[in-house]
Amino acid sequence: MRHLKYSGIAGVIVYWLFVAWSIGKNPWFSFWSNALSDLGSPEMARASWIYNYGLIVTAIFMLAFSVYLVFSAGNKLQTAGGAYVSISSLFLALIGVFHAGTRPHSFVSTYFFVQFFLGMLIYGVGSKDKAIRYGSLLLFALALLGTFVHWPSVALIETYEIALIAVFTLLVAVKY
Numbered sequence: 001m002r003h004l005k006y007s008g009i010a011g012v013i014v015y016w017l018f019v020a021w022s023i024g025k026n027p028w029f030s031f032w033s034n035a036l037s038d039l040g041s042p043e044m045a046r047a048s049w050i051y052n053y054g055l056i057v058t059a060i061f062m063l064a065f066s067v068y069l070v071f072s073a074g075n076k077l078q079t080a081g082g083a084y085v086s087i088s089s090l091f092l093a094l095i096g097v098f099h100a101g102t103r104p105h106s107f108v109s110t111y112f113f114v115q116f117f118l119g120m121l122i123y124g125v126g127s128k129d130k131a132i133r134y135g136s137l138l139l140f141a142l143a144l145l146g147t148f149v150h151w152p153s154v155a156l157i158e159t160y161e162i163a164l165i166a167v168f169t170l171l172v173a174v175k176y
Contacts, residue, residue: 004068005176008169011061012162018054025050035154037109041100048099055096062089065169069123072176081123088115113161117143120168135171139164 022039023029025047029039038044040051066089069082091112098104117140124136143164151157 001068001071004064005072005173007061007068008065009166009173011058011065012166012169014061015054015058015162018050018057022047022051022054031153031155031159033153033155035100036158037095037100037105037154040096043101052096052099056093059089059093059096062092065089065172066119069119069172073123073126074128075126077126078123081119081121081126084115084119084122086119088112088119091115113143116165117161120165129175132171132175136168139168 019036019039022045026039026045029045037051040048040055042048045051063086066082066086069085070079073079073082088111091108094108095105095112098108120136121140124133124140127133127136143161146157146160146164149157151160
């Protein structure tokens, strides 16, 4: 059980390994003008399966992380927060199923981030550990603030939000 707390960090690392592999197959990709999901579009990307399967594999790690959050929860708020993160992991997998260019793609990708950050906030508010409580509040505020910034591309805001997720998973792993 205690090894599950590292599954969030492992998920972030696995995700970026798949992104790097996919970019290697698609040298046209630019963080400054594309969305990360463009790497999973069969119309745009060569070997789009790499990115899409990478999302599904990453979702398994994030689901394991959410299981850790639920089972390590000290109260109902933390349990609810972990449950939200588990739902976000399902939406992460659905991004790989409903790749860029499909009708549900925008919904499932947006809902992944919304669910994760709500779960993080709820889990943090319920935490007795001050670093997790205030860290979660700060990360949620930064995520919200990021939506009001004019980003040059979708890939950059996605990278920013994924970095915030990485910080939360690291914070949980270090503090527990």
